[in-house]
Amino acid sequence: MTRLAVEDRTRFLIRRDHPWWRVLAVVGILVVWELFARIGWVPVLFLPSPIGVLREGADMIVSGEIAMHVAASLRRLVLGFAVGAALGISVGIAVGFFSIAEAVGTPVIAATFPIPKIALLPLLILWLGIGEASKVAVIALGVFFPMAINTYTGVRQADPLLVRAAVAFGARRWSVIRKVMLPSALPMIFAGLRLGAGTALLLLVAAEMIAVESGIGFLVLHAGNLMQTTKLMVGIVLLSLLGVLSHWSLNRLERVAISWRQDH
């Protein structure tokens, strides 16, 4: 029996990892950027150099400025996120499970969901004052809707066969919710959390641009007002890091919570 050398014609379909290209892309952009600033084609005032941004960032870490802003932002973010997610999941389960709640909830959510939450900020300030409450509330609102809608969809999509099987084995209403519906909705809930995390970051920056003295949004706006562009860039880098961090920690949390799923 002879082996025939057959050309693998699906080879072009294979998607390989290119770890070096990943690193090169990031480093390349940084080097070109630094070069632009060094040559002086773009004034440093308008596009600060990466090294300048790093140096400024280091100064701000030493002075404690970064810690102060990040702590303030994280507090608002975590609080708003927790309140919004808790409310969203509870409402989502209620609407998904109880028919009266569904009849009441779906039209209300459908009517209020499309409102850009930033537009509500002035109203929230009027109701809750200029302090922390209005900032946390707008983030909570932004997180609430994707959470409620995703949880509702997840609960509705629970396999009826599993539900019937659970009931056949003697499960009561709460057991069915807790042991069948909630776990099967978990992937959707996590998708909602990811959507919410993006929205939360956006609303955080918007909320921190009014009447605050700390936070990354304030740092960006304030540095812009003062034309301290290097500082402004440090703020933008911090926002990017915060986004990456929230994505990463949600991934970790998902792996723990949905340990039976193998696909990631």
Add this chain to the structure above:
Amino acid sequence: MIRSLLALVLLVTFTLPAHAADKVKVGVLKLTSSATLFVGVEKGFFKEFGVEPELVYFQAAAPIATALAAGQVDVGATGLTAALYNIVLGGEKIWVVADKGREWPGYPLTAIVVQNELYDGGLRGVTDLKGKRIGITQLGSTFHYHLGNVLEKHGLTLNDVKIVPLQAMGAAMEALKGKQVDAIMLPQPFPGTAEAQGFGRILAWGGDLFPWQIAAVFYSKKFAAERERAVNFMKGYAKAARYYHDAVLAQKDGGRAPGPNYDEVVAITAKYTGGKPEIIRIGFPYQDRNGRLLTADIAKQIDWWVKHGFMKSALPLSEVVDTRFLETALKALEK
């Protein structure tokens, strides 16, 4: 196709520079404090010296400084903010060349306005502001500087009050109305409006508490290099400044005495700002009759911003102030 493209290129190359050569782009705010520029344009004082200004309107002072550094306007006329000094500190050139408005005793410009209830409750002096929330537009703005210095003059510091940056003047007004802040510091016409609508009371006028060089005329690096035109622009400006001063700023026996052209300047200001004449009549900001700067005050401002952490380091005056354009122009006018 190619021919039409070529024609277009030719058209652009021949029309653009010629166009750019006669018009001087002047960045201003649509406020009473820009009146001198409006007078100069309307009365043709700039044209008299061969300069054709084109007014470009902005919403706030700091963007004018940015536009100057980016070369989008040739001349700026607005408030002196930390942003302006930071631009120069960042390596771009902007020259402060003439006076465009001072906070001055007896001339209402910016006021501290407090909630009606607090005023009735006995809040009557600057020292009573201790512990209060005070709304301004932005940190690093002229209001921030002014308020800080007023407090320091009265033995307080900025840390004794809570500064609330609200970004826009309208937002600060709304915050006082909605009792989100206890006091605000804003320029006319806002203080007058707050009193008229009954939710605010004017505690004091900024110029009476702390006089300073709040606004100036700036030149971009490119415009300053065109020495002859830059001086000619100053000739027109000095003439406008004298006209403005004699019409609306003259004083007699401790009170303001409207000059012969008072109504004309009010009408010109109303035309360019779109404001109501009766509100414009409340007051014009003071400025030097010859447009001369309080140069020493600029140094004081830079020191203050550095001391309070809004500038990284001090800036020598010779890097940011150049009064030679105006002085040359004034000499030429005397002849």
